Amino acid sequence: MKIVIFGLTISSSWGNGHATLWRGLVRALAKRGHRIVFFEKDVPYYASNRDFFEIPGGDLIFYQDWNDIRQRAATELIDADVAMVTSYCPDGIAASELLLDAPRPLHVFYDLDTPITFSRLEAGEPITYIGPWGLRDFDLALSYTGGRALDRLRSELGARRIAPLYGHVDPDVHHPVQPADHYMSDLSYLGTYAEDRQIALQRLFIDPAGLRPKHHFLIGGAQYPADFPWQPNISFVRHLPPPEHPAFFSSSRLTLNITRQAMAEMGWCPSGRLFEAAACGTSILSDNWEGLDSFFEPGQEILIAETCENTVSALDLTDAELKRIARAGRERVLAEHTSEHRARELEILLEGASSVTSSTGGSAAMMEA
Known part of the structure; x- marks a missing residue:
């Protein structure tokens, strides 16, 4: 055609x-x-x-x-x-x-x-x-x-x-690669700044950073304001082009997904970042919305966070458990979401x-x- x-x-x-x-x-x-x-x-x-x-x-x-x-x-x-x-x-x-x-x-x-x-x-x-x-x-x-x-x-x-x-996701572009030192983090977040995501980002990322000062947190994205509430252990990488996404995700022990408010309220609207991160073999922590369990199985292929404590608990999981979830998420994406x-x-x-x-x-x- x-x-x-x-x-x-x-x-x-x-x-x-x-x-x-x-x-x-x-x-x-x-x-x-x-x-x-x-x-x-x-x-x-x-x-x-x-x-x-x-x-x-x-x-x-x-x-x-x-x-x-x-x-x-x-x-x-x-x-x-x-x-x-x-x-x-x-x-x-x-x-x-x-x-x-x-x-x-x-x-x-x-x-x-x-x-x-x-x-x-x-x-x-x-x-x-x-x-x-x-x-x-x-x-x-x-x-x-x-x-x-x-x-x-x-x-x-x-x-x-x-x-x-x-x-x-295109698995020829997004796949596991060698971690990069400048992207290494315990928890990462990749996304353009959006005011309607800020409350959730505060609760699920910034507040947990304050509770885990020895952990390294990393944000990648564009349009972040000068008054953004940075913490000492949160690093920032300005806009990442798609070729850099695999290195970003592959260097993350865990990565966070936050859905824009209108999309979360309507449900059944999976962000492309979910599929990209999973294809890169990274464990995902996501906010919850109707229909999410049709794309990933919570607890098995993805972790769900609604509170600051949920994020802290996810960070406290063993490397072996996070790797198991990452493998399952990647298998699901390659089977259904390419x-x-x-x-x-x-x-x-x-x-x-x-x-x-x-x-x-x-x-x-x-x-x-």
Whole structure:
């Protein structure tokens, strides 16, 4: 298939979770014979932190202004089998209008930020990537979040055919490597600063650091404010590009995952960091949310923390026990949550949506996957 995507970014992992997910997925799709054309707006903050430049077997097209690229986009859609627009695409509404007018491709919307989308709807804030018509004209709506989010996409945004497409990891990129001295820690946390994660980070990371002054804690990420409540035994590494993630996780005795508030409240929204850390053979300590046990078995493949004491107890586990949990978590990820698994799932979803569209007289036509 030729798949044309209008997205946020694949070229820069700075301050966003989209890029790493897209890289793994398009690499897996390319291995399976598909061609990806990805349109990305060339904004300064991503351009100055670019760490990916070429899509294997496809095209990465940068543009400054939508009007300058509109004709090129229309030309790419003429022979496309699938046309997709994603959440946080800077020109999402304009791109949606263009692809919905294209008669040949299957029309797909992929919301990688579903809880944020609904948070904005509830607050009456504008959603810059979904038009006033909602999702009713798309042949398929994909969501990074499952559970009740899928029902809400139908009831509140008019989506007709809905399916989850969860996070994943590329094991060719994320795998155990030799620990690096500058990333060594008893407990690490990798994530962009977010105000709605700060209470949990205080409870599950900063407070435990105060109780375990002889342990070494490490934070990696971007956009941390000057008034962040650092402790003497907490080190900081500014934004880590994806190639550095394996060394970061492989140097951690234990790593912490904290889910953004809207995502935790909605549930069924596993962070890509969970799969990355597990693939690197690192024991994971995570906050809890509905659906987590469908991706990892608590106590066996992942540890759960709700209090400061839970974190301290996890730190007090033996190396042997943490390694056992790490092995089990890695085995689960390699069996169910790789980019290859998601590429296969996407193929099945696209074929199913195409069959429905064809049987109801729709315009989408697809080549065999």
